[in-house]
Amino acid sequence: MKLIFKCLGPLLFLAITANGQKNKSENPPVFPLGNKVTNGNFTGNVWLQMLVLNDTIYNSNIGSVTFAPGARSKWHFHPGGQLLLVTEGKGLYQEKGKPIKLIKKGDVIKCPPNVVHWHGATPTDDMTHIAIGTNSQKGNVVWMDYVSDFEHKSFK
Template identity: 65%
Template sequence: MNRSLTKTIYLFALFNLCCFSAKGQNTTDATQSGSMPFPKGEKIESANFTGSAWLHMLVSSDTTFNTSIGNVTFEKGARTNWHYHPGGQLLLVTSGKGRYGEKGKTVRELKKGDVIKCTPNTIHWHGAAPDSELSHIAIGTNLSKGAVVWMEPVSDEEYKMK
């Protein structure tokens, strides 16, 4: 076999070995993370949550985009306190099941693919269902209008689907 052909076969074999090895590794990583599109992030240490939740910031607030974007993951039954955003908030559910409540309205069940539009100053809460984790992308909009205003915890009675 000539030297050029041997070199080509060697490079082809090395290329395939690297590709198949990387492909297997990505599959394992996706399986271990539950096929979540973004990292779970750091555990949130705050009195504004009932139960455990994690945050991975994707875009931090800046003057160019006037928004913040984070991936938030709630353990089963975890939820935010009542709160509102002076500039509004968008929630894009990426996995699991959850709940969303607004003052004076029936609690809404959330599932993957749901989009919630929290208009400015709407008092609300969101979190996981009792039997499922929930992950969503939280987009803080019009941040120049002010930071989130946190209120009291959501009671177990308020959390229940009515």
Template identity: 50%
Template structure:
């Protein structure tokens, strides 16, 4: 679970020029989506960029929809990742642990450097918002594919 300190957030925002700027609404569909490449995903994963790493924020986010059987490859994030599940049902797994079911409203926190994967179940699609902090210009390190055996097919 992630907890944000209102005092820390206010102090961080006050130290930037955020309060001197105007609000901006980025319209849905502004950024072109794309299919997840085969060297990072197995199956059909559609990625829609939501927001980019731009000053003063050091995070980026995207909406990812996995069709049944689709999943990311194993990967890590240098500064961690938050997944907010918005639709469907999927699985998430940390290396060496049992996979876990994730459903709408669930928030998944993956700490920095923890090897994991996430995606649909074998029978259901899932959509989540993925938010990653950028550290030294990087937000993810991709690794090997999740095998069919690792993916399995039984709902936990």
């Protein structure tokens, strides 16, 4: 039996690995990863692919945002509110003064106007969401303090 496993073990590993790679190529992300964000409003590695830029007809901006494990936004608020549509992975969302919520693929988060919040990936998972800035005629996002490592890791 040991001899059979010794001979077949590497083949099983290759089959499992090849199957995993096949699944990834069959399920590519819906939108490209975009550009790495370097503006100082995030901790960790974050990428943004803008999908719709604000204009006077639609009064919204839409982007696909990908967070590497542990990456997150600063505390911030949107005068016109924000919608988050989680498309991949697991993340965290917190409104000031409330517990952190686990968010995952398929979740829709409604960030009310002028409510201070943050969002990002869990410490161990990446997360992608579509961020929709609504009612942009009411003003742009207001960035605040960084979310500390202690705050980020306090999810229970």
